[in-house]
Amino acid sequence: MNVKKVDFIIVGQGLAGTLLAHFLKKEGCQTVIIDNGHRTCASKVAAGLINPVTGRRLVKSWMIDELLPFARQTYREIEQHLGIFCYHERPILRALFNHREENDWLARTAHPGYEAYLGEPENLERILRDTEPAFAYGELKQTGQVDLPLLLDSYAAHWQAQGKYLLQEVIYSDLVITPAGVTYAGFTAPQLVFCEGAGALQNPYFKNLPSGGAKGEVLIVHIPKIDWQQILKHRVFIAPLGDDLYWVGATYNWKYANDQPTAEGATYLQERLADILRVPYTLVGHRAGIRPTVKDRRPLIGIHPEIPALAIFNGLGTKGASLGPFWAYHFGQVLLQKGNLDPAVSIARAVTTSAEED
Numbered sequence: 208m209n210v211k212k213v214d215f216i217i218v219g220q221g222l223a224g225t226l227l228a229h230f231l232k233k234e235g236c237q238t239v240i241i242d243n244g245h246r247t248c249a250s251k252v253a254a255g256l257i258n259p260v261t262g263r264r265l266v267k268s269w270m271i272d273e274l275l276p277f278a279r280q281t282y283r284e285i286e287q288h289l290g291i292f293c294y295h296e297r298p299i300l301r302a303l304f305n306h307r308e309e310n311d312w313l314a315r316t317a318h319p320g321y322e323a324y325l326g327e328p329e330n331l332e333r334i335l336r337d338t339e340p341a342f343a344y345g346e347l348k349q350t351g352q353v354d355l356p357l358l359l360d361s362y363a364a365h366w367q368a369q370g371k372y373l374l375q376e377v378i379y380s381d382l383v384i385t386p387a388g389v390t391y392a393g394f395t396a397p398q399l400v401f402c403e404g405a406g407a408l409q410n411p412y413f414k415n416l417p418s419g420g421a422k423g424e425v426l427i428v429h430i431p432k433i434d435w436q437q438i439l440k441h442r443v444f445i446a447p448l449g450d451d452l453y454w455v456g457a458t459y460n461w462k463y464a465n466d467q468p469t470a471e472g473a474t475y476l477q478e479r480l481a482d483i484l485r486v487p488y489t490l491v492g493h494r495a496g497i498r499p500t501v502k503d504r505r506p507l508i509g510i511h512p513e514i515p516a517l518a519i520f521n522g523l524g525t526k527g528a529s530l531g532p533f534w535a536y537h538f539g540q541v542l543l544q545k546g547n548l549d550p551a552v553s554i555a556r557a558v559t560t561s562a563e564e565d
């Protein structure tokens with residue numbers, strides 16, 4: 208068989224693999240991407256929300272001041288490149304449920320460094336009309352929503368048209384690994400990068416990493432004519448998808464039997480919706496995926512310590528849309544020997560540090 212030489216083989220075309228391939232291509236590299244048809248693809252289930260201030264304590268996400276402008280620029284660049292519109296800047300309206308939450312919000316708005324992200328809610332009329340009112344509301348700014356299915360499908364079609372995309376499962380035992388690189392499915396490259404998301408839990412080459420998985424279920428609902436422009440964070444997130452469709456989610460489970468939607472997940476989300484909405488809706492979809500989580504909530508990136516032909520780009524956890532662009536660029540530079548890997552995201556920390564929390 209004729210073997211074609213490329214610079215990199217990427218396994219997995221979720222957000223991680225897509226962004227890494229994007230940046231490697233910008234550097235002039237030849238890359239082939241292999242994906243199993245998004246069989247276990249968290250990116251296809253996610254809302255793609257970018258939310259700089261999260262949690263009950265309203266804390267800025269790690270490195271968000273750097274990540275956010277980089278993410279925005281990257282998604283705009285991809286839009287231009289592919290001729291699509293996948294990055295939507297939309298405020299998140301956060302429901303506050305009592306005096307304490309409102310006070311915490313107000314206190315946080317006075318904190319240095321938060322003024323760019325927290326503000327007074329605007330254009331509340333439609334959401335107040337269509338939902339049970341909360342105690343108060345705050346508005347998260349510089350927030351956005353990446354249409355990840357559109358981004359992934361558009362890039363897949365683009366690469367397929369160029370013969371750089373293979374639709375198949377990568378079988379680990381069939382990889383031919385030599386000191387010169389890796390050969391697989393008619394392609395050979397000095398380096399292969401695994402971007403398998405939670406699929407990496409089965410990867411025999413990177414099995415000692417502190418990776419985990421958190422299953423999430425979501426509903427897609429049709430709510431005619433409400434025309435929300437914001438994303439609502441109430442008991443659950445409700446995010447507009449266009450065409451009167453809304454993403455509702457998500458559940459969060461560390462213990463799960465498989466990656467399939469469950470009756471309990473649907474019931475939980477439908478009960479939350481019943482608490483929130485004053486208008487009727489129709490259920491049109493119910494999906495599930497596994498978030499590739501890491502104990503210390505940092506990406507897991509690096510080159511295999513004993514097999515330098517193998518590398519991994521993973522651990523985007525619950526925040527792939529904001530973390531992905533910056534770290535894909537960073538790792539691209541490392542792979543091309545134009546920069547050093549930041550120890551905060553290096554797989555080397557897995558054996559040297561204990562878990563720390565955000």
Ligand SMILES: Cc1cc2nc3c(=O)[nH]c(=O)nc-3n(C[C@H](O)[C@H](O)[C@H](O)COP(=O)(O)OP(=O)(O)OC[C@H]3O[C@@H](n4cnc5c(N)ncnc54)[C@H](O)[C@@H]3O)c2cc1C
Pocket residue numbers: 218219220221222223224241242243244245246247248249250251252253254255256257375376377378402403404405406407422423424425456457458495496497498499520521522523524525526527528529
């Ligand atoms: C319910 C839910 C809601 C979420 N909401 C948000 C959100 O609002 N904002 C946000 O930033 N993040 C969100 N996330 C997290 C986000 O989805 C992840 O951070 C991100 O998508 C991970 O991307 P990935 O490319 O690493 O993994 P994935 O998207 O899982 O992609 C991995 C790909 O590799 C393929 N693959 C795996 N193994 C193989 C193999 N052996 N051979 C071939 N192909 C293989 C898989 O099929 C898949 O296509 C959410 C996740 C879930 C589940």
